[in-house]
Amino acid sequence: MDQDSGCQAVDDGAQPCDDSVPDGAPVDLCRNHLIKAYLFMRAELAEVEAKTALPGMRPVSECDDRKNVVYYIRFGDRIKIGTTKDLRRRLAALPHDELLAVEPGGYDIEASRHRQFQPHRISGDWFKAHADLASHAACVREQHFGMLAEAHR
Structure with missing residues (x-):
C-alpha cells in the first residue's frame, strides 16, 4: 500500500490510529490493527469451518x-x-x-x-x-x- 500513509483504522473513541503501515501490508493498517484483523478472521473462519465440516470429519484446526x-x-x-x-x-x-x-x-x-x-x-x-x-x-x-x-x- 501507500508507504507514506498512516494506519487508516479508527479506535473506539473515533480517533484515527495513524501508526505507520508495515512494508508489504495488503491494506493501510498498522501492525497492531493487522493482527486484530487476522485474529478476527481466524475466529470467523474457524466458525465457518465448524459449520461446514462433513459429518465424522474433524476440522483442519483440530488435526x-x-x-x-x-x-x-x-x-x-x-x-x-x-x-x-x-x-x-x-x-x-x-x-x-x-x-x-x-x-x-x-x-x-x-x-x-x-x-x-x-x-x-x-x-x-x-x-x-x-x-x-x-x-x-x-x-x-x-x-x-x-x-x-x-x-x-
Whole structure:
C-alpha cells in the first residue's frame, strides 16, 4: 500500500490510529490493527469451518495433537493475554514476572478475552492489570489449576 500513509483504522473513541503501515501490508493498517484483523478472521473462519465440516470429519484446526491454550502473564503493571501450543517455549521468549493462569482454547477464546477486556487494553495483547482482569485470571487459575501446574513442570 501507500508507504507514506498512516494506519487508516479508527479506535473506539473515533480517533484515527495513524501508526505507520508495515512494508508489504495488503491494506493501510498498522501492525497492531493487522493482527486484530487476522485474529478476527481466524475466529470467523474457524466458525465457518465448524459449520461446514462433513459429518465424522474433524476440522483442519483440530488435526494437530497439541492443544492451544490461552495464557495470562503479568509483567509489572501489565497483563498479557495470549495463545500458544507450546507454553514453555512461549514463556521462555516473553519477559514476565508471573504466569497468572492458563485455560484451554485458541485464537477464538483469546479474541473473546481481548474483546471482554478491551477497555483496559494498552496495545496488542497487553492490558492494564485492572481488578476485573486480575479477578478473571484468578477464576481461570482456580478452574484450570492442573494446566497451570503442568506449565510449571
